[in-house]
Amino acid sequence: MSQHRSVSQxxxxxxxxxxxxxxxxxxxxxxxxxxLAGGSVVVLPFAWMITTSxxxxxxxxxxxxxxxxxxxxxxxxIAWKAAPFLRFYLNTTIMTVCIVTGQLMLCSMAAYAxxxxxxxxxxxxxxxFLGTMMVPFHVTLIPSYLIIHRLGWIDTYQAxxxxxxxxAFGIFLLRQYFLTIPTELDEAALLDGCSRLGVLWRIxxxxxQPALSALAIFSFLFAWNDFLWPLIVTNDPLMRTxxxxxxxxxxxxxxRWTYLMAGTVTATIPGIIVFLVGQKRFIEGIAxxxxxx
Amino acid sequence: xxxxxxTTSRRLRNRWRRGDLPAAVVCLLPAAIIFGxxxxxxxxxxxxxxxxxxxxxxxxxxxxxxxxxxxxxxxxDLWNSLRVTxxxxxxxxxxxIAAGLVVALALNKGTRALPFYRAxxxxxxxxxxxxxxxxxxxxxxxxxxxxNVFLRSIGIHAPNWLSSPVWAMPAVxxxxxxxxxxxxxxxxLAGLQSIPGxxxxxxxxxxxxxxxxxxxxxxxxLTPVTLLLVIMSVIDSFLVFDQIxxxxxxxxxxxxxxxxxxxxxxxxRYFELGYASSIxxxxxxxxxxxxxxxxxxxxFGREVRV
Numbered sequence: 001m002s003q004h005r006s007v008s009q010x011x012x013x014x015x016x017x018x019x020x021x022x023x024x025x026x027x028x029x030x031x032x033x034x035x036l037a038g039g040s041v042v043v044l045p046f047a048w049m050i051t052t053s054x055x056x057x058x059x060x061x062x063x064x065x066x067x068x069x070x071x072x073x074x075x076x077x078i079a080w081k082a083a084p085f086l087r088f089y090l091n092t093t094i095m096t097v098c099i100v101t102g103q104l105m106l107c108s109m110a111a112y113a114x115x116x117x118x119x120x121x122x123x124x125x126x127x128x129f130l131g132t133m134m135v136p137f138h139v140t141l142i143p144s145y146l147i148i149h150r151l152g153w154i155d156t157y158q159a160x161x162x163x164x165x166x167x168a169f170g171i172f173l174l175r176q177y178f179l180t181i182p183t184e185l186d187e188a189a190l191l192d193g194c195s196r197l198g199v200l201w202r203i204x205x206x207x208x209q210p211a212l213s214a215l216a217i218f219s220f221l222f223a224w225n226d227f228l229w230p231l232i233v234t235n236d237p238l239m240r241t242x243x244x245x246x247x248x249x250x251x252x253x254x255x256r257w258t259y260l261m262a263g264t265v266t267a268t269i270p271g272i273i274v275f276l277v278g279q280k281r282f283i284e285g286i287a288x289x290x291x292x293x
Numbered sequence: 294x295x296x297x298x299x300t301t302s303r304r305l306r307n308r309w310r311r312g313d314l315p316a317a318v319v320c321l322l323p324a325a326i327i328f329g330x331x332x333x334x335x336x337x338x339x340x341x342x343x344x345x346x347x348x349x350x351x352x353x354x355x356x357x358x359x360x361x362x363x364x365x366x367x368x369x370d371l372w373n374s375l376r377v378t379x380x381x382x383x384x385x386x387x388x389x390i391a392a393g394l395v396v397a398l399a400l401n402k403g404t405r406a407l408p409f410y411r412a413x414x415x416x417x418x419x420x421x422x423x424x425x426x427x428x429x430x431x432x433x434x435x436x437x438x439x440x441n442v443f444l445r446s447i448g449i450h451a452p453n454w455l456s457s458p459v460w461a462m463p464a465v466x467x468x469x470x471x472x473x474x475x476x477x478x479x480x481x482l483a484g485l486q487s488i489p490g491x492x493x494x495x496x497x498x499x500x501x502x503x504x505x506x507x508x509x510x511x512x513x514x515l516t517p518v519t520l521l522l523v524i525m526s527v528i529d530s531f532l533v534f535d536q537i538x539x540x541x542x543x544x545x546x547x548x549x550x551x552x553x554x555x556x557x558x559x560x561x562r563y564f565e566l567g568y569a570s571s572i573x574x575x576x577x578x579x580x581x582x583x584x585x586x587x588x589x590x591x592x593f594g595r596e597v598r599v
Contacts, residue, residue, distance in 0.1 A: 031399050032406075038396060039413045042471065046416070048439050049428045061437040110324040119317040125325075132332050136532055136580050138553055139573040142342060142560050143335035146349060163331035166324045196316035225421035227535045232561060243423040247539055250427050257431055268424045275419040279412055282419075286479055 049268075053261035060257050072258070079262040082253065087238055088245035089266075095160045095230075095241060096223040102165030103219040104212060110166070111174035112200045116186065133168045141232070148233050159233040160241070164223065170215050177211035178204055214285025217278045224271050242267045343570035350564070361571040371575065373547055374555040377462065378531055381551055384466035385473060386526040390519065392470060393477025398511075400478070401485040411482075415475035422472065426539035429468045430455065458548035461541050465549055468536055473529075477522050484518035485511070524587045528580060552576055 047066040053075055054068045080086065113119075114126050144163060153159040185207075186199040194202065205212065230241045240248065246267045253260050275282060343361055347354035365371050396414055400407055417425065432438050433454040444451040452460040488511065496506045534553040537543060543550035543558065550558075552572065560569035 028402070028404070031402055031404070035396070035399050035404075035406075035410050038392075039410060042414055042417060042474070044439070045425070045428045045432060045471070048432060052431070065439055065442065106324045106327070109320040113317045113320040117313040117317040117320070119314045122317070125321075128333065129328065132328075132336070134581065134584050135332075135336055136573075136576050138532065138556050138576045139339050139570075140332060140335035141556075142566055142570055142573065143338035144331050145560075146338075146566075147330065147335070149349075162327065166327045168328075168332075171324070196312060197319065200320075221419050225419075225423070227421075227423050227538070228557075231538075243421050246427060247423050250430075250539065257434075257437070260427065261431070264424045264427050268420055271419055271421060272416060275416065276412065279408075279415075283411065283415070283479055286476070 049261050049264055052257055053265045055258050057256065057258050075258045075262040076266070079249075079259045079266065082259060083245055083249045083263065084238065085242070085245065085263065085266055088240055088242040091157075091160075091239060092224060092242040094157060096220060098157075098161045099164050099223040100216055100219045102161070103167060103170050104216060106166045107170035107215065108174050108200065108205060108208075108212070110171045111178055112204060114171065115175045115178035116183070116199075116204070117196065129168045129171060133172075137228070141228070145232050153233070155234050155236040155239045157239075160230055160239075164226075164229070167219070170219065173215055173218075174208065174211055177208050181207050210281065210284060213278065213281045217274065217282045217285060220274055221271060224274075339570050339573055342567055343574055345567040346565075347567050348564040349566045357567070361568045362574075365568065365571050365575065370547075370550075370555055371552075371572070374550050374552040377547070377549060378533075378551045378553075380462055381466060381469065381533060381549075382527055382530040384463070385469035385530045386523055388466070388470045389473040389526060390477050390522050392474045393522070394481055394515075394519075396474065396478045397481035397485055398507075400482060411475075411479070414478055417472045418475040420472070422535035423539055425468060425472060426536040429464070429471075429536075430540045433464045455541055456545055458546045461545060461549050465536055465540055468540070469530060469533070473526060477526070480522055481515065481518060484515050488514050520590055524583065524590075527583055531576070531579065531583075 044066065051064060051066055051068045052060070054071050054073070055075075056070055056072045057075075059070065110129075114122065148154060148159045148163075151158075153162075181204060185203050189199050189203055190196075225243060226241070227243045227247070230244045231247075234240055234244065237245075237248070246263055249263050250260060253263075344356060344358060345354045346357050346361070396410075400410055404410070432440050435441055435451070435453040435456070438454075440454070441451040454460045454464045492510050492514070493506055496510050501509065532553055533551050534557065537549055537551055537554045538557075541549040543554045553576070556569050556572040556576070559565045559572060
């Protein structure tokens with residue numbers, strides 16, 4: 001009898017435990033199902049793009065839609081032959097490398113001047129830079145185009161690069177970060193005979209890795225994905241960037257979807273790889289610029 | 294973002310100050326030249342251009358005073374584009390923020406898979422708009438696009454999305470929401486993580502259920518984040534261009550001709566640079582009003598949010 005009772009007690013306890021576990025796990029399961037469902041919708045265009053890019057042309061309009069079963073790599077060869085994607089890659093890479101390098105150098109120098117140096121008119125100049133962030137790109141678009149035209153820079157790398165070597169955003173991002181570094185460090189370095197640019201190079205920059213890498217990633221994605229400015233300052237197909245080349249390719253091969261999607265995958269991959277590699281830094285950077293002050 | 298306008302330590306040494314000016318000149322000169330040439334001068338130049346009638350090439354530039362503005366403000370094109378832009382802006386802002394909040398709330402329950410989901414939802418944000426628009430254009434293809442294939446398979450008669458003046462904009466808005474959701478989610482997640490757990494404990498002690506805790510604790514404490522996201526989303530979507538260029542070219546029947554596209558059309562298809570510049574200033578005026586509203590909401594004190 002007593003044994004029976006203890007067994008039933010035990011099982012009651014187990015049932016209770018199981019129920020408690022279930023009440024904790026069921027909402028979690030539900031959450032995961034919700035997140036996965038939403039995630040699938042978000043991923044769907046990518047799956048569709050990749051699957052289509054690997055289908056034979058004659059199967060364009062038939063299933064499968066979301067998971068590749070054919071692997072027609074030849075589509076990529078045709079896309080790359082139909083439009084000079086290699087050249088587009090080269091142009092975009094040259095442009096992006098120069099813009100990212102320039103942003104890191106010029107913005108950190110300007111940010112250092114605003115954060116650490118004392119000179120007349122500093123706060124006014126800073127406010128001017130700050131104020132221009134409010135002016136939308138559309139206002140400066142036409143005059144900038146005319147300046148580029150006057151300089152004879154249409155269809156050149158300079159036109160794609162020089163106007164975007166500095167950004168008010170980059171200067172603010174870095175200045176804000178530099179202000180969090182204790183001034184005692186650079187004062188000590190100055191007493192030891194270090195020059196001001198030496199302070200920037202040896203002390204400020206090494207301590208600002210998170211802000212610098214956030215700016216690098218931001219300006220990489222900005223340059224790689226930019227469309228309107230390259231559209232306006234280039235006419236020559238050989239000077240097109242990858243995004244521009246894709247848009248033109250789309251105009252020409254609008255209905256041959258398999259090749260078009262192969263071109264689109266080509267244009268998309270580098271940006272996504274950079275994001276996935278620098279994901280943590282990038283999201284920290286967004287929080288750094290978006291919320292904290 | 295917020296920027297402190299506080300100056301650095303005022304107790305700086307004389308020695309430190311004496312060498313500052315030359316160093317500042319070296320540090321600021323390259324940035325100032327580029328910025329002056331391609332940002333500050335163009336702003337002034339654009340104001341002047343908007344008073345001209347000029348195609349940008351010919352020697353004839355006629356000074357017309359405010360005529361461009363008068364014509365613009367009485368044109369159908371401008372009011373149509375403003376209506377279309379506000380439609381796009383409201384759609385992307387409302388849907389994008391609601392969806393971002395839902396995903397952030399789900400992720401905030403603490404799952405070990407957070408980095409995975411975050412990467413999934415964030416990838417569209419970093420995908421180029423042009424590439425995304427090309428794919429979405431195909432998704433909405435009336436014959437073979439996935440959207441209509443799917444809708445047909447469940448027995449729904451689907452519209453011919455991008456050639457319909459009614460359905461083209463909703464399709465463009467969906468792309469906008471897809472691209473923006475992840476950004477809203479990341480900012481909301483940061484906001485959620487800054488709410489102290491004690492608030493929820495206190496609400497529980499008072500007998501608040503999970504809906505009440507959301508309604509009376511989470512939502513009010515997220516208000517500043519929501520306002521920030523609304524303003525960022527409003528400004529960004531007011532300036533939308535790339536996806537319109539690729540997906541609809543402003544059509545059909547100007548039903549997706551947002552104001553940025555109107556400016557592009559007048560400047561780089563008709564070469565009416567003066568008229569197009571005046572459109573630029575209308576855009577600036579709207580952004581300026583939004584920014585002022587933002588300063589009022591957040592306060593323009595020691596910190597400025599841009």
